[in-house]
Amino acid sequence: GQNIDQPTEMTATEGAIVQINCTYQTSGFNGLFWYQQHAGEAPTFLSYNVLDGLEEKGRFSSFLSRSKGYSYLLLKELQMKDSASYLCASMDSNYQLIWGAGTKLIIKP
Amino acid sequence: GAVVSQHPSRVICKSGTSVKIECRSLDFQATTMFWYRQFPKQSLMLMATSNEGSKATYEQGVEKDKFLINHASLTLSTLTVTSAHPEDSSFYICSARGEGGDTEAFFGQGTRLTVV
Numbered sequence: 001g002q003n004i005d006q007p008t009e010m011t012a013t014e015g016a017i018v019q020i021n022c023t024y025q026t027s028g029f030n031g032l033f034w035y036q037q038h039a040g041e042a043p044t045f046l047s048y049n050v051l052d053g054l055e056e057k058g059r060f061s062s063f064l065s066r067s068k069g070y071s072y073l074l075l076k077e078l079q080m081k082d083s084a085s086y087l088c089a090s091m092d093s094n095y096q097l098i099w100g101a102g103t104k105l106i107i108k109p
Numbered sequence: 110g111a112v113v114s115q116h117p118s119r120v121i122c123k124s125g126t127s128v129k130i131e132c133r134s135l136d137f138q139a140t141t142m143f144w145y146r147q148f149p150k151q152s153l154m155l156m157a158t159s160n161e162g163s164k165a166t167y168e169q170g171v172e173k174d175k176f177l178i179n180h181a182s183l184t185l186s187t188l189t190v191t192s193a194h195p196e197d198s199s200f201y202i203c204s205a206r207g208e209g210g211d212t213e214a215f216f217g218q219g220t221r222l223t224v225v
Contacts, residue, residue: 048213
């Protein structure tokens with residue numbers, strides 16, 4: 001079956017660094033997406049990885065290991081506005097997105 | 110990134126009536142559109158996938174006669190919730206993707222539907 005696992009909730013301190021992990025099992029693989037979703041709003045795109053390695057984009061970085069079926073989203077210099085849910089999604093061989101349940105990130109002052 | 114406009118953002122309707130939600134890609138041609146539903150504190154659930162000019166493909170458990178999807182052009186898809194009931198109250202989100210299966214999907218702003 002197809003499955004995406006990520007932690008339900010994480011807490012971090014303003015100014016710190018947090019890593020949100022995601023493991024996936026999908027029928028085929030055409031890339032791994034990370035989205036940010038604030039409460040009551042639609043998700044917004046953060047990153048897309050299809051090759052192994054780290055992609056850095058400002059304060060956010062995303063890593064992929066295809067052999068391990070593993071990805072993480074790294075958030076640096078955390079700000080209060082980063083409090084949101086972070087959704088991991090894997091694209092399968094049919095180019096369909098398989099979604100994780102999301103990780104609720106709580107930032108404390 | 111590309112812009113996908115979804116309208117309305119919020120709608121309240123009476124039980125038994127129908128509601129239409131529009132999803133437009135403003136600066137690219139959306140060959141594929143996805144419609145999702147999200148209940149509180151849950152992940153996105155794909156309802157259906159539509160390709161321009163063809164019938165939508167519905168996920169298991171989604172009633173195609175209740176959730177009518179039309180993707181008549183490369184920039185517009187609509188979802189009509191027919192004979193809405195309170196249990197249909199949810200957050201509905203569309204996303205659109207251009208040509209090329211591995212391209213990023215852009216999301217609309219979402220529609221909060223409340224059926225009273």
